[in-house]
Amino acid sequence: MNSGSFWAMGGYARFVWPCFAFVGAVLAWNLWSAWNLVGAARVRAARAFAMAAHDNS
Amino acid sequence: MWTWFYRLSSPPYVYRTAAACMPWLLGGAALAIAYGVVDGLAFAPPDYQQGDAFRIIYVHAPSAWLSLFAYMTMAVAGGIGLIWRIKMGHAVAAASAPIGASFTLAALVTGSLWGRPMWGTYWAWDPRLTSELILLFLYVGVMALRSAFDDPNRGDRAAALLAVVGMVNVPIIHFSVVWWNSLHQGATVAKLGKPEMPGSMLWPLLAMLFGFMLFYGAVLCIRLRGEVLNRERQSAWVREAIGS
Numbered sequence: 001m002n003s004g005s006f007w008a009m010g011g012y013a014r015f016v017w018p019c020f021a022f023v024g025a026v027l028a029w030n031l032w033s034a035w036n037l038v039g040a041a042r043v044r045a046a047r048a049f050a051m052a053a054h055d056n057s
Numbered sequence: 058m059w060t061w062f063y064r065l066s067s068p069p070y071v072y073r074t075a076a077a078c079m080p081w082l083l084g085g086a087a088l089a090i091a092y093g094v095v096d097g098l099a100f101a102p103p104d105y106q107q108g109d110a111f112r113i114i115y116v117h118a119p120s121a122w123l124s125l126f127a128y129m130t131m132a133v134a135g136g137i138g139l140i141w142r143i144k145m146g147h148a149v150a151a152a153s154a155p156i157g158a159s160f161t162l163a164a165l166v167t168g169s170l171w172g173r174p175m176w177g178t179y180w181a182w183d184p185r186l187t188s189e190l191i192l193l194f195l196y197v198g199v200m201a202l203r204s205a206f207d208d209p210n211r212g213d214r215a216a217a218l219l220a221v222v223g224m225v226n227v228p229i230i231h232f233s234v235v236w237w238n239s240l241h242q243g244a245t246v247a248k249l250g251k252p253e254m255p256g257s258m259l260w261p262l263l264a265m266l267f268g269f270m271l272f273y274g275a276v277l278c279i280r281l282r283g284e285v286l287n288r289e290r291q292s293a294w295v296r297e298a299i300g301s
Contacts, residue, residue: 006099010109015174019167020094023116026163027090030156030276037283042299045290 066143069294072285075278082275089268097261104258113171115261119269121164124192125227127157127273131199132224135217147213148288150220151203152280156273158196165189176240184233185241188226195223209288 009016064070097115104111131153138146168186169179180186199216206212234243254262289295 009112010103012108012110012174015110015170016112019113019116019170020098022166022170023120023163026120026159027272030159030272031279033155034276034279034283037280038286041283041286041290045286045295045299048290049296 066141066145068145068148068285068289068292069298071145071148072282072298075281075285079275079278082271082278086268086271086275089264089271093261093265093268097265101258101261102255107175110171110174111258113167115265117164117167117171118262119265120160120167121189122266123269123273124157124161124164124189125230126270127153127160128192128196128220128227129224130277131157132217132220135213135220139214139217139221144213144288145285147217148281148284149277150199150217151213152277152284154196154200154203154216156276156280158193158200160269160273161189161193161196165193172240181240183240184237185230185239188230188233191226192223192230195219195226199223 007013007017093115097112101112103109131150134146134149134153136146137143138150165186168189172181173179199220202219203212203216206215233239234241286295286299
């Protein structure tokens with residue numbers, strides 16, 4: 001299979017490649033949003049401890 | 058015998074275990090998905106009827122399978138939270154919902170793009186497609202219900218109840234192609250005794266299914282850590298864990 005026919009996907013390129021691109025974006029979004037959730041939770045927890053320490057002092 | 062089960066109800070244990078498992082799951086997922094994509098796109102032969110359009114199966118089937126698996130995980134974990142009042146059950150359910158919803162959307166979009174050249178339409182009110190769309194609405198409903206309450210515990214219980222009731226949709230999705238006349242093709246991989254695909258097409262699909270499962274496990278571990286931190290942020294062990 002040469003490069004041209006590979007990218008053409010037998011005439012179905014406009015259906016095959018958007019599917020792979022969309023699922024790739026879903027995989028990337030899942031990782032990004034999960035790391036984001038952890039980051040935000042860490043900040044929130046640190047802020048809660050800082051406020052508790054401030055109230056105690 | 059039940060020691061491991063009770064250990065799973067300990068937030069620090071869950072937090073540390075999720076952190077330890079995540080890199081292995083993510084590494085395995087990257088390897089399996091990379092193999093599946095390369096083999097499925099470049100080396101698997103075209104289908105004798107669908108040509109190269111059949112290659113959409115390598116992202117469509119794993120997404121659809123994961124949409125059901127994530128829902129079952131969410132419902133079982135929510136049920137455990139409801140029955141045994143284990144908070145980590147609700148945390149797993151909350152972590153699973155957005156992952157499952159995103160893969161349900163992926164299954165619907167890739168199925169729609171596959172349907173256009175094969176069926177001549179992007180959408181039909183077919184039993185399989187309609188029940189999968191209902192699954193997406195169930196995910197959205199569960200997430201909305203959880204965040205609709207000021208009291209997080211009540212939100213968890215309400216969301217878990219909806220998830221458990223919505224389990225009735227899972228066998229409907231799976232058997233829809235058997236119970237009703239459907240545009241959608243029947244099972245191909247599930248017939249493990251005699252799969253309807255040759256090995257050159259089947260191996261990349263199995264690799265993608267395996268890779269997506271590992272990916273789900275990895276993202277679930279990351280999200281679970283966030284959920285545990287959010288729910289336990291007043292606890293002393295969290296202060297040590299985040300080094301605050």
